[in-house]
Amino acid sequence: MRGHVYQLGLLIPGASPIHRAPLWLKYAALSALCITVLVERTAWIAAGALATTVLLFALAGRRVLALWPRPFRSLGWLFALLAAHQWWLNGFDTAVGVVGGMVACLQAARLVLLTTPQSELLDGLVRVARPLRWVRCDPETFALTIAVMLRSIPAVAGSIRDVSDAAAARGLRPNPALLAGPVVVATVDFAHRTGDALAARGVMDQSEFR
Amino acid sequence: MDAPAPSEGVCFHEAAVVVPPDPGAVPGSAEARERTILHPCTLTLRERRVAVIGANGSGKSTLLRLINGLSRPSAGAVTVHGLDTVRDVHAVRRRVGFLFTDPLAQLIMPIVVEDVELSLKATHRERAARRQAALEALARFGLEHLAARSVYDLSGGERQLVALVSVLAAGQQVLVADEPTTLLDLRNTAKLRRVFEGLPQQVIYATHDLDFAAEADRVLVVDEGRIVFDGEARAAIDAYRRLALGGGT
Ligand SMILES: Nc1ncnc2c1ncn2[C@@H]1O[C@H](COP(=O)(O)OP(=O)(O)OP(=O)(O)O)[C@@H](O)[C@H]1O
Ligand SMILES: [Mg+2]
Numbered sequence: 001m002r003g004h005v006y007q008l009g010l011l012i013p014g015a016s017p018i019h020r021a022p023l024w025l026k027y028a029a030l031s032a033l034c035i036t037v038l039v040e041r042t043a044w045i046a047a048g049a050l051a052t053t054v055l056l057f058a059l060a061g062r063r064v065l066a067l068w069p070r071p072f073r074s075l076g077w078l079f080a081l082l083a084a085h086q087w088w089l090n091g092f093d094t095a096v097g098v099v100g101g102m103v104a105c106l107q108a109a110r111l112v113l114l115t116t117p118q119s120e121l122l123d124g125l126v127r128v129a130r131p132l133r134w135v136r137c138d139p140e141t142f143a144l145t146i147a148v149m150l151r152s153i154p155a156v157a158g159s160i161r162d163v164s165d166a167a168a169a170r171g172l173r174p175n176p177a178l179l180a181g182p183v184v185v186a187t188v189d190f191a192h193r194t195g196d197a198l199a200a201r202g203v204m205d206q207s208e209f210r
Numbered sequence: 211m212d213a214p215a216p217s218e219g220v221c222f223h224e225a226a227v228v229v230p231p232d233p234g235a236v237p238g239s240a241e242a243r244e245r246t247i248l249h250p251c252t253l254t255l256r257e258r259r260v261a262v263i264g265a266n267g268s269g270k271s272t273l274l275r276l277i278n279g280l281s282r283p284s285a286g287a288v289t290v291h292g293l294d295t296v297r298d299v300h301a302v303r304r305r306v307g308f309l310f311t312d313p314l315a316q317l318i319m320p321i322v323v324e325d326v327e328l329s330l331k332a333t334h335r336e337r338a339a340r341r342q343a344a345l346e347a348l349a350r351f352g353l354e355h356l357a358a359r360s361v362y363d364l365s366g367g368e369r370q371l372v373a374l375v376s377v378l379a380a381g382q383q384v385l386v387a388d389e390p391t392t393l394l395d396l397r398n399t400a401k402l403r404r405v406f407e408g409l410p411q412q413v414i415y416a417t418h419d420l421d422f423a424a425e426a427d428r429v430l431v432v433d434e435g436r437i438v439f440d441g442e443a444r445a446a447i448d449a450y451r452r453l454a455l456g457g458g459t
Contacts, residue, residue, distance in 0.1 A: 010320055013358045119324040123337070140331070144318075151318060154362075193315040200280055200310075201329055201377065202303035203318070 012067070012114050018060035019115045023124045026112045033108050037101030043093045046100030053107040060115050067114065071106060079103060122147055144203065148194060152187075159186035214291040214301070216383060219256035220277055220414065224286035226250040227272050227435075248272045249436045250286055255414060257427040259406075261443070262416040263450050264432035270388070270416035273432060277386050277414060278306035290384060304332075307377035307411075309387040313369040314361070322364070322372050323348065323357040329379040347379045348372075351405065367398025371405065378411065387415040391422060420447050 013019075018026075037049045057065045072079070079099055086095035113121070122143040129139035163182045164174035172178065227248040235241035248269050262270045275281040276288045279299040288295045295302045310316045319325040326344035334340035348354045353371060361369060370390060378385060387406075391399040403422055406413055417423050429446035431439035431453065439449040 010360055010362075117324060118320050119327060147319060151320070190315075193310075193312075194318075196280055197310065197316045197318065200278060200303070200308035200316075201318075202300065202332065202380070203328060 010114070011117050012061070012063050014061045014064070014115065016060045016064075016115070018056060018064075018111065021115075023116060023120055026116065027124075030108050030112055034105045037097075037104055041094060041097035041101060043096035043100065046097045046104060049104035050100055050107070053104050053111065056111055057107070060111065064111070064114050067110075068107065071103070071110070118147065118150070144198075148198070152190065152194070155190050156183070156187050159183055159190065162186070214293050214305070216291045217256075218289070218292045219254050219412070220384065221255075221289045222251050222253040222276070222286070223289070224250045224252055225276060225283040225288050226285045227269075227276070227281060228284040247435050248276075251437050252286075253430075253437070253440070255412075255428070258412055259426040259428070260412075260414045261423040261426035261429045261446075262414070262432060263418070263420070263423050263429060263446070264416075265454060268432045269435040270432050272435070273430075274308075274386050274388050274414065274416055277384070278303055278308050280308065304380060305382055306384045306386055307382035309370075309374055309377050309385060309390050311389040311392050313366070313373035313393075316373045317361045317369065317376065320360055320362065322353075322359050322361055325361060325372065326376050326379050329376050333380050344379065347375050351375055365398070367394055367401060370394060370398070370402060374402075374405065378409075383411055385409065385411045385413045385415075387413065389416055389418065391417065391419055420450075423447060 033049055033052065037046055054065075054068060057068045079102075082102075083095045083099040086098050090098075125143045125146060126139040129137075129142045132139050132142060160179060160183050163179050163186065166182075167174045167178055225248070226246060228244055228246050231244055232241040251273075262273060264270050272281065276283055276295065277290065279295040279302050282296050290302050290306055293302050293305070317325050319328055323341065323344050326347055327340050330340050330343050330347075334343050345354060345357060348357055351371060351374070353368075353375060356364065356368060356372060361372065364372065370393075374385075374390075390406075391402055394402060399419065399422070403425065406415075407425070415422075415426075423429055424443045424447060426443050428441065429439075429443045430437050431446050431450045433453055438453065439446050
């Protein structure tokens with residue numbers, strides 16, 4: 001597998017008020033925004049929520065703001081389809097309310113990811129997962145599992161691209177039936193190598209230190 | 211367990227690796243039989259730089275993976291500083307860092323400094339101290355400017371150096387590297403070789419780059435799961451050339 005550059009919301013380092021805000025505040029604001037747009041599904045509320053996300057992105061700096069439109073590139077057609085469907089079923093106001101609200105939630109969640117180092121997100125997760133100790137599950141291991149899972153998403157997406165490229169290079173038209181086998185094999189191989197990497201670094205042995 | 215003694219080096223005691231038959235193989239084919247991918251070998255490696263060379267599939271990776279317990283010997287034993295790689299695997303891994311060919315397979319966290327911190331979790335419980343130690347580890351290799359970068363945006367050479375910092379961050383005393391320069395261009399290969407030269411650790415590495423192998427104090431030539439030559443670099447490389455290009459040893 002080659003190096004795959006794209007990632008989920010990856011941190012854009014900075015020192016803006018958004019970057020410096022404590023994690024609990026980010027989560028609280030994110031929840032407040034999502035609950036509001038879910039409860040009040042009207043065009044005005046959605047428009048307000050969207051405008052708020054633009055404002056907050058701007059507050060986080062120019063590089064972060066430049067990433068605001070990013071989801072529309074890949075998911076734009078999905079939003080359009082949903083909006084058309086809602087318009088037809090429930091009218092314009094609800095369509096804007098539902099789809100606009102959804103986009104606002106997505107953007108707010110992205111903003112948290114873009115302005116918080118993953119280690120901080122994971123530490124937050126460790127705190128939240130602390131009660132898991134009661135069922136003899138180590139919160140650190142739990143957070144590491146999430147980190148490994150997040151890391152595997154671009155890797156699997158990348159292997160799909162690699163296999164399609166390989167098929168195309170032989171003049172085959174890539175289709176799901178053709179790709180499934182090799183992609184599963186590449187994914188299992190990736191999982192093996194990740195396991196090796198964790199073992200080689202002794203990362204999973206930490207619990208014995210406590 | 212006895213107190214670890216670095217002077218004992220890395221020892222193979224009649225260590226062998228046998229892989230079970232592939233259940234899906236055609237009966238009678240090579241895969242349907244049990245296969246010895248490393249024949250019993252006994253060695254003591256104390257030299258500061260040890261290179262392992264040999265053809266594709268000859269067993270270099272198999273040999274190296276035994277040293278930090280990534281693979282277990284099917285027979286015999288491997289010890290590092292007197293610690294058994296099966297029984298004392300955790301203690302062994304705190305002493306032996308393992309560097310892969312592909313650094314992306316090795317880096318777990320998306321940001322450079324976070325990845326180094328991951329290696330330090332066991333030794334530094336406190337977050338600020340861990341961050342500080344990670345930055346110091348990067349600074350030792352002159353990489354502090356990469357701390358906040360995404361590992362996905364680095365060049366291949368930078369990535370391999372970051373992986374090296376992560377692997378050695380917890381104070382490992384032995385470095386095992388499986389073809390660390392294979393994915394690097396000429397300039398980055400030269401850079402990594404210079405970094406290797408300056409490492410205080412014992413370094414055991416496999417490579418297809420014979421110039422790189424020539425820098426070692428001792429070179430093992432592996433062929434079909436056997437160590438067929440063990441000695442000084444020049445003689446070892448000649449032996450490997452004869453073996454690979456025909457004419458026998
Ligand atoms: N888990 C395994 N199961 C079955 N066969 C294996 C396994 N691991 C390695 N082998 C086989 O053992 C042999 C030696 O493999 P190894 O990876 O050690 O070679 P290598 O010298 O590192 O080769 P390369 O230069 O290509 O990296 C190969 O024939 C390989 O197919
Ligand atoms: Mg190999």
